[in-house]
Amino acid sequence: MNKSVMITGINGLLGQNIVQEFASDHDIYGLDLTPSIFGSVNNIHVNQLDLNDTVALEEYIRLVKPDSIINTAAYTNVDRAEEDQDIAFAVNGQVPASIAAICKENEIPLVHLSTDYVFSGNSGPYRETDICDARGKYSESKLSGEKAVLESGAEVAVIRPNVMYGHGEQLKSSFVAWLLGELRNKRSVRIVDDQYNNPTYARRLASVIRSVIDQKAWGIWHFGSKEVVSRYTFALKIADTFGLSSALINAISTVDLNQKAPRPLRSGLICEKLNKELNIPIMSIDEELALLKEEMNVS
Numbered sequence: 620m621n622k623s624v625m626i627t628g629i630n631g632l633l634g635q636n637i638v639q640e641f642a643s644d645h646d647i648y649g650l651d652l653t654p655s656i657f658g659s660v661n662n663i664h665v666n667q668l669d670l671n672d673t674v675a676l677e678e679y680i681r682l683v684k685p686d687s688i689i690n691t692a693a694y695t696n697v698d699r700a701e702e703d704q705d706i707a708f709a710v711n712g713q714v715p716a717s718i719a720a721i722c723k724e725n726e727i728p729l730v731h732l733s734t735d736y737v738f739s740g741n742s743g744p745y746r747e748t749d750i751c752d753a754r755g756k757y758s759e760s761k762l763s764g765e766k767a768v769l770e771s772g773a774e775v776a777v778i779r780p781n782v783m784y785g786h787g788e789q790l791k792s793s794f795v796a797w798l799l800g801e802l803r804n805k806r807s808v809r810i811v812d813d814q815y816n817n818p819t820y821a822r823r824l825a826s827v828i829r830s831v832i833d834q835k836a837w838g839i840w841h842f843g844s845k846e847v848v849s850r851y852t853f854a855l856k857i858a859d860t861f862g863l864s865s866a867l868i869n870a871i872s873t874v875d876l877n878q879k880a881p882r883p884l885r886s887g888l889i890c891e892k893l894n895k896e897l898n899i900p901i902m903s904i905d906e907e908l909a910l911l912k913e914e915m916n917v918s
């Protein structure tokens with residue numbers, strides 16, 4: 620009999636990539652706000668459910684009894700969270716707390732997705748043991764979520780990616796798809812050159828999540844690429860990988876964008892622990908972009 624995994628936010632970028640990772644040998648139970656994008660595949664079952672409905676959520680988990688739960692769902696609009704803080708704290712803080720409590724009661728391991736935004740972004744890259752100091756409502760709400768799951772007493776892994784990119788269907792926002800679209804249509808773009816991090820490729824993150832579950836590797840894990848670069852340099856690398864001219868990519872500063880929420884400028888995640896303890900190779904951005912190109916079937 621197949622093992623089963625429950626994925627919240629299954630229609631999102633990471634949710635879709637996790638489905639790719641587990642679909643060959645797992646029964647998949649997904650929840651999201653929107654209808655399933657997976658069509659009728661025998662072992663993928665998706666229900667529409669607002670995770671804030673704790674009673675329905677608990678009923679669903681008791682019914683499905685998954686072997687593990689992966690919580691990717693989140694309120695991810697960083698600027699809007701400054702105004703919608705109640706929703707951000709509900710989805711990013713209280714929902715993970717409820718899921719973790721249900722996991723504890725039903726002895727189900729939980730993988731929860733957090734973010735590098737739990738750090739101030741003043742002195743990255745960061746290790747798992749560094750002190751968290753979230754700035755802005757999205758970041759504070761994500762930090763409250765990871766604290767709640769870590770304190771729940773359940774078997775929990777918290778994985779922190781940063782600037783996640785990858786391939787998916789019907790995504791509301793995707794940096795790579797947007798950039799490729801603009802460059803192919805010969806439109807110039809402005810990209811910040813003062814925000815540094817080591818972007819996380821969603822397809823490989825999904826395989827990291829699988830390793831964490833298979834090895835019962837509970838605790839906090841950082842995952843990104845080998846080198847820390849500015850978003851501008853990342854955009855140049857994307858253009859280069861996909862054979863597009865970078866002449867239309869212009870460097871700007873974060874202050875030029877006048878965004879509502881603060882952004883970490885010196886971020887990034889040190890991934891040594893994952894590499895040493897779980898034997899997961901940490902790849903360069905160019906290597907991972909080449910994998911993405913292959914995944915997108917672009918010649």
Ligand SMILES: NC(=O)c1ccc[n+]([C@@H]2O[C@H](COP(=O)([O-])OP(=O)(O)OC[C@H]3O[C@@H](n4cnc5c(N)ncnc54)[C@H](OP(=O)(O)O)[C@@H]3O)[C@@H](O)[C@H]2O)c1
Nearest residue numbers: 628631632633651652669670691692693732734780782783
């Ligand atoms: N993307 C990044 O750059 C990045 C970086 C660091 C960390 N992370 C973290 O990684 C995780 C996955 O990110 P992602 O980019 O895959 O996010 P995503 O594409 O926005 O997917 C999240 C999914 O969760 C759904 N969702 C939101 N609220 C929900 C609710 N109340 N009930 C049920 N479903 C709900 C969303 O639906 P709607 O779209 O309809 O709201 C969406 O389908 C998140 O925890 C995020 O904080 C992401």
